[in-house]
Amino acid sequence: MSVPSEVPVYGLAEIRFSISGLSYSNPYDTNEVDVWAYVYTPSGSVLAVPAFYYEDVGRGEGFWVARVSPIEEGVHRVVVKATDGKGNTVESSAVEFVARGFAGRGFARIDRDKGFIVFDNRESMIMLGIDLAWPPNRATAVSFYERWFEKLNKSGIKVVRIGLVPWALTLEWSKLHQYSQVDAAAIDEIVRLAEKYDIYIILVFMWHNELADNWSSNPYNVARGGIIKSPEEFWSNPVAIRIFKDKVRYIIARWGYSTHILAWELVNEVDLTTNFFNAREQFLNWVKEVSNFIKSIDPYKRIVTISLADYSSEPRVWEIETIDVINVHRYGPEGFKDIATAITAIVNTLRSMYGKPVIVTEFGVDWRWIGGPGLSKGEIPLWSRDTRGVGLHEGLWSSVFSLSPVSAMSWWWDTQIDPYDLWYHFRALHEFLKEVDPARSGLKRLSVSVETSGSRPGSITLYPLAGWVQGTGIRENKFVIYPNGTVTGRLDLLSGFIYGTCHSQNALNPVFAVTMLDRGRMIIHVNSVGRAGAKLAIFVDNALEKVVELPDKDGESNAVRNEYNIDVEVVLEPGTHIVKVSNLGCDWLSWDYITFENAVYKSAKVDVFAVGNKTFAMLWIRNKDYNWWNTVIARRSIEPAENVSVEVRGLEDGVYKVEFWNTYTGQIIKVEEIRIINGVARIYVGTVEKDIALKIVRIG
Secondary structure, eight states, X not given: OBOXXXXXXXXXXXXXXXXXXXXXXXXXXXXXXXXXXXXXXXXXXXXXXXXXXXXXXXXXXXXXXXXXXXXSSEEEEEEXXXXXXXXXXXXXXXXXXXXXXXXXXXOEEEETTTTEEEETTSOBOOBEEEEOOOOSOSTTHHHHHHHHHHXXXXXXXXXXXXXXXXXXXXXXXXXXXXXXXXXXXXXXXXXXXXXXXXXXXXXXXXXXXXXXXXXXXXXTBGGGTOSBSSGGXXXXXXXXXXXXXXXXXXXXXXXXXXXXXXXXXXXXXXXXXXXXXXXXXXXXXXXXXHHHHHHHHOTTOOEEEOOOSSTTSSGGGGGOTTOOSEEEEEEOSTTOSSHHHHHHHHHHHHHHHHOSOEEEEEEESOOOOTTSTTOXXXXXXXXXXXXXXXXXXXXXXXXXXXXXXXXXXXXXIIIIITTTTOHHHHHXXXXXXXXXXXXXXXXXXXXXXXXXXXXXXXXXXXXXOBSOOOOOSOSOEEEEEOTTSOEESOGGGOBSEEOOTTSGGGGGSEEXXXXXXXXXXXXXXXXXXXXXXXXXXXXXXXXXXXXXXXXXSSSOOOTTSOSSOEEEEEEEOSXXXXXXXXXXXXSOEEEEEEEEEEXXXXXXXXXXXXXXXXXXXXXXXXXXXXXXXXXXXXXXXXXXXXXXXXXXXXXXXXXXXXXXXXXXTTEEEEEEEEEEBTTEEEEEEEEESSEEEEEEEXXX
């Protein structure tokens, strides 16, 4: 048995050995052979580390390996035990290695109280992330990730999400319960590269396609010599579950040593698997069983999560104790035209409901890809038109100021971000967040308001923040619009569809309470209708004000086809009104935005996000009209917010330095000093055309 004499804490002690005296034919089947390394630490605890079978690719040499990452300094003693299917056990003599010095931050943990990721060395950071789901092919996988990791490191990005997928890197696609040592060797190198470039990996065990459009070639399929007849059996068949758990065990044994594996993700977008909704109970039991299994065998108790294409399609999964992070995927164009407001509403609502951190691990302005489904001939996805990355910018900054531990992670890494050279968005935010330790600082949302005295009336535009909503307990979806620009209500349920009488979601059709500062219009922009047609109805103060017949014109059921592309308006007199937008027709209609003229003050035409503690604050101030839909697609003119002045509450009295940051260059524009009296910081910002960020730091 070979073992290194000395390694740093959080480094790798790789113990290699062979096994004799036991009978087994499949080294990957724990029913045939189960091998563990027991590490006796200097403090007296015992670390149980699963071992795995390893083949030296190209040489054909096979042996066993236990990869140990010591978590304390001193002498460690290791004993290996192996048991075969007949109950025979062999045990090695003890070997020792010394852990001296420290390598890196240690393992990542979730601090539930503070809502952030904290490393073993107590360091925390708000990390920037992006998807790098798979390489172009197996042959170039390692060089692909080395090239990209170097690029991400230079841009300040810390987190990537990588999947084991049949068409690139996987372990178990050629034959069930047999793992590709070629793929495993490539993943070895990718993990080492992540350590080299300080990149943290969310590793996805299985992609939904395996139980959907790739089912015919799935080794679990009886048609391929497997054990189950249909994809939905995967969640309940005990043999299938046992075999999958062996795969999970192998992954944890081989790569669980690395501090740069941030989290395990059980399945990607599981609700897209075949017949998922007919197997919900079995799925939930599966998640409980597999996530509990992971917690029992991962010696470093790493973060565990899972993802749904629609995070609300099976919300009970977020209640499972062994799921540590709520994992959100959100794409436009339906209901995602104002990304910053949507992400803020989603993150804040889910964190409040479940008491867990929320990470948007996939997002984009449009889910469709070039040449893919959902596009007419010659049509291009909308992200390809966002060459300046306005949607990317919104997602990054809003998620950080929603106190997500990792920024929203864009999907279109290779088709939008890199070709359009949008890396500066990451670099700017990285510069702004330098030296910010959110857990130690105790960052939380601060109370902030916009000064409106002396300001002229202006308009406010709301955008749908949700797509098709399956159903909720909401009886009336009411929103209150205040003259200071504040909007209250379940914004995460402001759907981009106005549901007709043939749909049970009528209760989600919006009702607005608005105070008109002067005479003005309410304008709703109608995009398209369903095949059965719609009838838009607008009620003002319980009286029917306008009805617009909207018969189907194109024979399609596409919510973003611009089938109508019209404004429908009603005039509102000064005073407070209740405006209800309804649909008296059968099918749905989709809308792009609703504008209320003269309903807010012009100085309040900003969203202000503030986080901090008693002596420090960060602010992101954004013109409400500056979003990707307005600027890239609709090309509407943006009315600047004038004479913006904000008040931040919750800071201690004293002298503070205020830094004004350019959110695109990551540079400080100017620095001022202010004095805080009675816990209120008053800061004049001026005109806001797009967005700006502020840091407020106590200096005396």
